[in-house]
Amino acid sequence: MRTLEGLIVKGVGGLYTVETAEGTFVCKARGVFRKDGIRPIVGDRVAVTVEELSSTVSEIFERRNYLNRPPVANIDKLVIVSGAVSPAPSTLIIDRLTASSEKYGIEPIIAFSKCDVADVSRFVDIYRAAGFRSFAFSSVTGEGIGEFKSVFDGGVCVLTGNSGAGKSTLLNVLEPSLALETGDVSKKLGRGRHTTRAVELFHVGGGYIADTPGFSSLDMEEGGFISKYDLALCFPDFAEYRDRCRFTGCSHTAEKGCAVLEALAEGKIQPTRHESYVTMYNEAKAVPDWKLK
Ligand SMILES: Nc1nc2c(ncn2[C@@H]2O[C@H](COP(=O)(O)OP(=O)(O)O)[C@@H](O)[C@H]2O)c(=O)[nH]1
Ligand SMILES: [Mg+2]
Ligand SMILES: [Zn+2]
Numbered sequence: 001m002r003t004l005e006g007l008i009v010k011g012v013g014g015l016y017t018v019e020t021a022e023g024t025f026v027c028k029a030r031g032v033f034r035k036d037g038i039r040p041i042v043g044d045r046v047a048v049t050v051e052e053l054s055s056t057v058s059e060i061f062e063r064r065n066y067l068n069r070p071p072v073a074n075i076d077k078l079v080i081v082s083g084a085v086s087p088a089p090s091t092l093i094i095d096r097l098t099a100s101s102e103k104y105g106i107e108p109i110i111a112f113s114k115c116d117v118a119d120v121s122r123f124v125d126i127y128r129a130a131g132f133r134s135f136a137f138s139s140v141t142g143e144g145i146g147e148f149k150s151v152f153d154g155g156v157c158v159l160t161g162n163s164g165a166g167k168s169t170l171l172n173v174l175e176p177s178l179a180l181e182t183g184d185v186s187k188k189l190g191r192g193r194h195t196t197r198a199v200e201l202f203h204v205g206g207g208y209i210a211d212t213p214g215f216s217s218l219d220m221e222e223g224g225f226i227s228k229y230d231l232a233l234c235f236p237d238f239a240e241y242r243d244r245c246r247f248t249g250c251s252h253t254a255e256k257g258c259a260v261l262e263a264l265a266e267g268k269i270q271p272t273r274h275e276s277y278v279t280m281y282n283e284a285k286a287v288p289d290w291k292l293k
Contacts, residue, residue: 001049001050001051003006003047003048003050004020004021004022004025004046004047004048004050005023005045005046005047005290006018006019006025006039006045006048007045007201008010008042008044008046008057008201009042009200009201009208010038010196010198011040011041011042011198014028014029014122015027016028016029016040018048018055018057019257020048023096024084025050025055026055027048027056028054028056028057028058029056030056030057030058030145032059033060038060039071040057040060041066041071041073042071042073043066043072043156043210044060044063044073045060045061045073048057050091052088052150057222058178060077063160064105064232065106068141070199070210070212072199072201072212074156074170075104075106075156075158076106076107076156076207077106077108077109077151077155077157078101078106078107078108078109078157078160079109079151079157079158079159079160079209080094080098080109080110080161081112081113081160081161081165081166081170082094082110082113082119082123082161082165083112083161083165083166084114084115084119084161084163085114085162086125087162091103091123091126091250091272091275091276092273092279093124094110095273095276095277096280097104099226099234099235100226100234102232102234102236103234107133109132109134110124110132111134111135111136111148111151112124112136112137112166112217113137113138113139113169113170113278114138114139115136115137115138116141116143120136121135121136123136124136126270126272127268128275129236130236130270130273132238133151135147137170139172139173139218144203145174149174149205152174152207152209153205153206153207154207155202155208156208156210157204157207157208157209157210157220158209159209159211159212159214159236160169167212168180168181168182168211169182169212171204174202174204174205174209175204178202178204180211188193208214223289224286226284227284228251228281228284228285231280231281231284232277235277237270237273238252238260238269241260241262241263242259242282243256244259245257245258245259246258251275251285252281253278253281260274
């Protein structure tokens with residue numbers, strides 16, 4: 001019997017595929033996890049006990065962060081993919097995801113697919129101006145892929161975006177051996193395939209990528225909700241200004257002497273970013289303090 005450390009890349013029907021320096025093992029989980037209400041998930045760093053006839057996940061190391069739905073742990077980057085058309089990119093949806101990423105120490109990367117069909121450069125400009133890594137690409141013509149590819153050099157990336165945004169097509173371009181199923185949104189939904197498929201970490205470039213069905217806010221274990229007190233902290237493009245407001249506790253929505261609003265007026269903060277902030281702030285404000293943990 002020996003113990004190895006590894007990474008769970010797949011979990012189906014109570015069997016976990018764990019990559020270690022000494023190869024890949026398909027393991028059961030130690031019984032005690034279930035008793036404690038813990039379930040190993042993809043992305044978990046684990047200890048594996050290897051015996052002659054079977055291998056077992058014997059320990060799950062502390063998670064840096066994790067998503068509940070779909071379950072993925074220790075995420076380094078969230079690649080938010082929006083299609084150029086039908087539907088057009090929603091800055092509000094993107095900004096909700098960037099804020100959640102910020103909260104959980106994940107780098108958000110904002111990518112616009114299908115740039116062969118429509119010009120998405122104004123969106124790329126918004127996110128670059130806000131300080132994010134942002135790309136336009138086409139999996140059909142290959143435009144922009146060369147530059148975008150560097151995102152996948154290492155770490156655990158989660159791809160998210162509407163069904164039909166072009167996530168699986170992108171993965172197939174990055175790693176043709178994956179041969180993932182792609183296609184028409186309505187057909188896929190009709191067969192219900194999207195809802196049942198298990199998450200898996202794929203080797204792409206120097207890292208791992210999880211392809212997921214879309215979600216519009218990160219459902220993290222400690223609750224994805226961002227309180228009105230924390231919201232401005234989740235907009236890194238406000239960082240330079242948010243402590244310079246005239247009043248402490250400034251909401252940065254309408255106050256006189258607000259440095260964030262001044263930066264907005266001077267074009268240093270992108271209008272759509274501030275619009276999303278105000279929308280999210282008003283939602284957060286509706287939640288009374290006693291409901292916050
Ligand atoms: N024109 C164009 N179509 C694309 C591109 N990427 C994907 N598609 C098409 O968009 C549809 C949905 O793609 P898919 O990868 O299955 O989306 P997913 O649901 O996000 O995985 C498919 O019909 C693809 O052929 C692109 O860069 N340009
Ligand atoms: Mg897909
Ligand atoms: Zn302010």
